[in-house]
Amino acid sequence: MANAPKRLRVVNWEHPENNDFQLVSQFSVTGSLYICRPDLVGFVNGLPWVVIELKKPGVPARAAFDENLTHYKKQIPALFWSNALLITSNGTDSRVGSLTADWDRWVEWKRIEREDEPRRLSLEVILRGTCDPARLLDRVENFTLFSEYKAxxxxxxxxxxxxxxxxxxxxxxxxxxxxGHGRGGVFWQTQGSGKSFSMASSPRRCCVSWPATGPSWSSPTVWNWTSRSPRPSRPPAR
Structure with a gap:
């Protein structure tokens, strides 16, 4: 049909190199009362996905959360409408968190590709591990969830x-x-390490297109079970 509507894709998930990535220093945003200038704002196709606030060595990374990012979220909320992640760092202590996370939910990023990597500067690892174009798109598409709580x-x-x-x-x-051997191995996680989140992300990661040179699964069958026995029901009251 000549007049059929066309779907506009804001992000090319399959080919990260076909997106526009830009990092801006001291990006000015006008709020209701003040003009705020975050240290670094990362844009993907014009959308501000990443906000980074830095402190000098010796100043706790948490100060960037308490003094800057918390203030920005109140004064310039429009900057965070499409936010994917927030980062704070003083060079040696670096943390990443979501828009709604309290500080105790912010975590370090110690490795980029594998568990046995040599230790490197904290800021370098967190930037390469979370903001590399392919990894950033992967995080947003496959490792972002929303959950309803009382708060x-x-x-x-x-x-x-x-x-x-x-x-x-x-x-x-x-x-x-x-x-063709079917031996995929074991992904081991301990209690309290976020197994439910990993189980939610795994099928999603299977379904999305793998890089163009690799295979993909269009509709995998996923079996999910636990080793816990259901708690016995209480006997009816007499």
Whole structure:
């Protein structure tokens, strides 16, 4: 049909190189009372996805959260309408968190690709691990969830071990599928480490298109079970 509506894709998820990534220093945003200038704002196709606030060495990274980011969220909320993640750092202590996370939910990012990586400068690791174009798109598409709590809606973003664990597990499953032996391996997580989030992200990561040179699963079957037995029901009251 000549007049059929066309769908506009704001982000090219399959080919990160076809998107426009820009990092702006001291980006001025006019609020209701003040003009605020975050240290760094990362844009993807013109949308402000990443806000980074830095402190000098010796000043706790939390100061950037308490003194700057909390203030920005109140004074210039429009900057965060499309926000994907927030980062604070003093060079050696770097943390990443979601828009709704309290400071105790902000986490370090210690590794980029594998568990046995040598230790490197905190700021370098967190930037390469979260803001590399392909990894940033992967985080937004496959490792971002929303959950309803008594206090309201919370935005949850994958932590370092979840991002690496899920991606490595899915990669092994794809290799097993190609080779035909079906041995995908084990992704081990302990109690309280976010297993539910990992289980939610894994099927999603299987379904999305893998890089153009690799295989993809269009409709995988996922089985999910736990080792816990259901609690016995209480006997009826007499």
């Amino acid at each position: 309201g809606l919370a935005k949850i973003i994958g932590q370092n071990h979840q991002f690496l664990g899920v991606n490595n597990a899915v990669r092994k499953m794809l290799e097993a599928r190609q080779l």
